[in-house]
Amino acid sequence: MTGNDxxxxxxxxxxxxxxxxxxxxxxGNAMATSIVTGALPPRVAVAVSAVLNLVGAFLSTAVAATIAGGLVDSAQVTLTVVMAGLTGSILWNLTTWYLGIPSSSSHALIGGVVGATMAAAGGSAVKWQGLLSKVIVPAALSPFIAGTVAALGTYLVYRITRGVREGPRANGFRLGQVGSACMVSLAHGTNDAQKTMGIITLALVADGTLHAGAKSPTWVIASCATAIALGTYFGGWRVIRALGKGLVEIDSPQGMAAESASAAVILSSTDFGYSLSTTHVATGSILGTGVGRKGAEVRWNVAQRMVVAWLLTLPAAALTGALAYWVADRIGGTGGVVVIFTVLVLASTAFYAASRRRAVTPENVNDAWTGSIVPAAPADKVTP
Structure with missing residues (x-):
């Protein structure tokens, strides 16, 4: 095996x-509201979400094409650039996961790759028009669109069912939540799994294995679908708690409205090939249900902290990706990539070890919100 291999x-x-x-x-984008309202048990929810993420990943490749060739000039991208970009995105993902902040994995990935590309080839290698139209504009609009749809849906379901007794209404909407949560999981697979397909395809083009503009091979689609499904099954309990308990106290009608709005927006964006942040959509939908329900408590201070994380994601991941490229380039060759890969593994291990001391688990994910973006949890609990 050669160094390039x-x-x-x-x-x-x-x-x-x-x-x-x-x-x-x-x-949490798909299952937070279903878990906190009791529509689905936590472990069943993440298992269902994992299966539907797997299925959704096979339904479209439009977003993968955007990532592979629509944001940076593939002729200027090397394997070292891709590795550095991935390093920046993973480190930011782990940081926000540990803090329980529902930031955008999509924007972390795009930011990391753009930052590494700029460090390697300058700003001219970035397709700024594509970045603006396919990433930044959808990022700005999607939470408001999803929130408006969810607010209207919440108002209507409470209005239409106001004469129905609370018990039967809650049970009926819990069943409805199962269907709407499944649609969000399927939609998430059609959008988010494709982003990694696009990155691997970009790496194969940089390696010369594929020609520029090639579609993602079947083995890439299958491996990405499996990886995101496995990650979903393990569940990000910290983020689930933040979305489900931290923004709005959610009842079943609100949960169904939020999930239905999220699924509609994500599926529409996937059809247009937009690299949408499903986190932004889910958060906007949940906030919308608080606006649409009279007397609901909305924790705007928590939402503000999430927005700050959203604004930081692209530049923070880009800076980390650029720094990773600088380190790898200084060392040079295969050794540079091995070094940043080793640093990434060590950092991931450190995050995991730290998380065990402040674990959020399926057993305590529905505990009362503590008022912090990082709720306290028993030290003896183990995160799955």
Missing amino acids: VVLVLVVATALGFDFTNGFHDT
Whole structure:
């Protein structure tokens, strides 16, 4: 095996590692409201979400094409650039996961790759028009669109069912939540799993294995689908708690409205090939249900902290990706990639070890919100 082959293997492995972190980081987008309202038990919810993420990943490749060729000039991208970009995105993902902040895995990935590309080839290698139209504009609009749809849906379901007794209404909406949560999971697979497919395809183009503009091979689609499904099954309980308990106290009608709005927006964006942040959509939908329900408590201070994390994601991941490229380039060759891969593994291990001391688990994910973006949890609990 040549040095270039070693680098390609490490890049593919790291990309699948990112896909895994994407899965557990974003489980809350689909299942947070269903878990907190009791529509689905926590472990059943993440298992269902994992299966539907797997299925959704096979339904479209439009977003993968955007990532592979629509944001940076593939002719200027090397395997070292891709590796550095993945390093930046994973480190930011782990940081926000540990803090329980529902930031965007998608924007972390895009930021990391753009930052590494700029460090390697300058700003001219970035397709700014594509970045603006396919990433930044959807990022700005999607929470408001999803929130408006969810607010209107929440108002209507309470209005239409106001004469129905509370018990039967709650039970009926819990059943409805199962269907709407499944749609969000399927939609998440159609959008987020494709981003890693696009990155691996970009690496294969940089390696010369594929020609520019080539579609993702079947083995890439299958491996990315499996990685995001596994990550989803392990569940990001910290983020689930923040989304489900931290923004709005949610009842079943609100949960169904939020999930239905999220699924509609994500599926529409996937059809247009937009690299949408499903986290932004889910958060906007949940906030919308608080606005749409009279007397609901909305914790705007928590939402503000999430927005700050959203604004920081692209530049922070880009800066980390650029720094990773600088380190790898200074060392040079295969050794540079091996070094940043080793640093990434050590950092991931450190985050995991730290998380065990402040664990959020399926057993305590529904405990009362403590008022912190990082709720306290028993030290003897183990995160799955």
